[in-house]
Amino acid sequence: MFKAIFTNSFGILFSRILGFIRDLLTASTLGASIYSDIFFIAFKLPNLFRRIFAEGAFTQVFIPAFxxxxxxAVFSAxxxxxxxxxxxxxTLLVNLLPGIFTKAIAVGFSDETIEIASPYVAINFWYLPFIFAMTFLSGMLQYKNHFATTAFATALLNISxxxxLLLAQEENDAIIVYYMSFGVVIGGLLQLLVHILAIQKMGLMKIAFGGFKYLKVKSKLIQKETSKFKKEFFPAMWGNSTAQVSAFLDTFLAxxxxxxxxxxLYYANRIxxxxxALFAIATSIALFPKVSRYLKNNDxxxxxANLKKAFWFLAYLLTFSTLGGxxxxxxxxWLLFEHGAFDAHDTQNTSQVLMMYLIGLIPFGLQKLLVLWLYAKQMQLSAAKIATASLITYTAxxxxxxxxMGVSGLALASTVGGVVSFILTVRVFGLKNFFDIIRxxxxxxxxxxxxxxxxxxxxFKNFIQAYI
Structure with missing residues (x-):
């Protein structure tokens, strides 16, 4: 288990280091300006759908169903x-009507800003089909306990x-955002290609692609399994997407x-x-297939026992991260972003938002671990109800x-929603099980x-104050 956790963590760390280099370049080039806001809006919409359709919900339902x-082979096809x-x-609808979708996520933007942002939204959305295909292949690799490809592939988006950003340095802000938008799409394509290579290397090509050949002939044989998958997916989709919906509402209100x-919000949330991601998500991804197998066998x-080990491993890391952050x-x-167009005023505002987010790091992280129990036991509806209560709390x-409180208040609201989600997850997980872990x-x-x-x-803080 810990080998898989460290593989995921190292891959995520590598990607996040590149991500911070990307954000540093973005902050230095665009600062906290209207064009940086426009890019984050354009990238947020496909990310919202990616996390709803492509990541958590799909993987958590697909692996047990697979x-x-x-x-x-036929089922997966x-x-x-x-x-x-x-x-x-x-994706086609977004490209045909980009203005409507842009307005939906950024109502506070003026008509002129919506018009500027719309083409970027249309380009960025082509990232979604590539990343879904990648997630589909990733689920098969995780089923075979292969995590490295997915963990490290996320770095390709940041490299792209x-x-x-380096190619566009001499261009104006509008052209820079075009370069970044096409960089997002190319990054998604690269991630898909490395997963196809991994599937081939693992000898899974027949399972991954062989089913298309027999789909017409054998589709009736998997009707029951497909219906069950759909029935489980939609509650799981809602349960996983509420965090993204709250992020969507963050942007809408901001x-x-x-x-x-x-x-x-974007820069603080990145930190x-x-x-x-490095600790909670990496641990959850590594633990889920193992817990699913044990529960499938009524063990x-x-x-x-595995959950308890992961819980304390995560509790230590998240506590130290919260205090340090x-x-x-x-x-x-200041260290990460205060360069070029990103000034001291931006540092002050971003750090205030960051503190509000970090208050909720421990409940957010531990909830991600405990909710695996619900998904492994196919309690998707319970997870969806918890997510709904969390979203209602956040919105209020x-x-x-x-x-x-302004923008800091939005981050604090997100934290309160995370605390509610954690408390309700513990309740469904079982108070006895939870107290057995923390005792x-x-x-x-x-x-x-x-x-x-x-x-x-x-x-340490007093020591470095002299240098800032």
């Missing part, structure tokens, strides 16, 4: 065609964007605030997502806090080590 399928068809239709607010004892939020933002707090000497060790860590951070 494991149960009697005709794996059928599922692939259904989802790719839906995604291509959405870095190259685009578009009514001062210019740069969308960028402050917040590093420990979340809850071993499933819980909050205490050094300004210093981290976002509307209440945006006026007194451990690890809790005392965590409190002691956290106290020492806070002291060291404050000493």
């Amino acid at each position: 494991a149960r399928a009697s005709k794996k 059928n599922i692939f065609l259904i989802f790719l068809s839906i995604i291509l239709i959405i 964007l870095i190259v685009a 578009s009514f605030l001062l210019t740069g607010s969308i960028s402050y 917040f997502q590093l420990p979340l 809850e004892t071993h499933a819980l 909050i205490i050094l939020s300004r210093e981290i933002t 707090f976002a509307l209440a806090l945006i006026s007194p 451990s000497k690890n809790l005392i060790y965590l409190l002691i080590s956290s106290t020492v860590f806070i002291f060291l951070l404050l000493v």
Whole structure:
């Protein structure tokens, strides 16, 4: 298990380092301006659909369904065609009516800004079909306990964007965003190509693509399995997409605030997502196939034992990340982004937003781990109900806090929604199971080590204040 976690973590770390280089170049080139806001809007829309259709929900339903399928090749081919068809239709609609979709995500933008942003939204959306096809192949690789390709492939998007930014350095802001938009699409294509190569190397070509040949003849044999997949997918899709819907609402509400607010949310969230992806998501991805197999064989004892190890591993890492991030939020933002067009005022605003996000890092991260239990036990409907309660909480707090706190209030509302999600997930997971996990000497060790860590951070902060 830990080998898979470290593989995922290292791959994500490599990608995130490149991502920060990309963000540093973006901040230095565009700053927190109308064009940076426009690019983040253009990239957010395909990312929203990617996370709804292509990542969490699809993988969490596909892996257990693929494991149960009697005709794996035919089943996977059928599922692939259904989802790719839906995604291509959405992509074509966005390209035919980009202004409508842009307006939907950034209502606060003026008509002139919507007109400028629309072509970028249309280009960026072609990233979605490539990334769905990649996720489909990734699910098969994860089923075979191969995580490295997917973990490292995410770096290709960042490399593509870095190259685009370097090539466009001498251009004006409008042309730079065009370069970045095409860089997004090329990055998606590269990610798909490396997954095809990995499928070939693992000897999975027959399962991945052989089913298309027999789909017409054998489609009746997998009708029941396909129906069950669809029934499980839609609650899972909603359960996984509420975080993205809240991010969508973040952007929607931030578009009514001062210019740069969308960028402050983006830059702060990029820092917040590093420990979340590096530790919580990497651990969840590695643990899910193993827990699914144990529960499929009615072996809850071993499933819980693996979950307990991962829980404490994650609790330590997320606690230290939270403390370090909050205490050094300004210093981290200054180090990463305060260059070129990104000034001290932008650093101050971004660091305030970052602190609000980081308050929720521990509940967000641990919830991602515990919710695996629900998906592995095919409790997608329960997960969807939890996600709905979290989204309603976020929306209520976002509307209440945006006026007194501005863009920081949106980040704090997201944190409150994450706390509610964690509490409700623990309730469904089982209070007995949860207390069996936390009833451990690890809790005392965590409190002691956290106290020492806070002291060291404050000493370090005072030392580096002289250089900022």
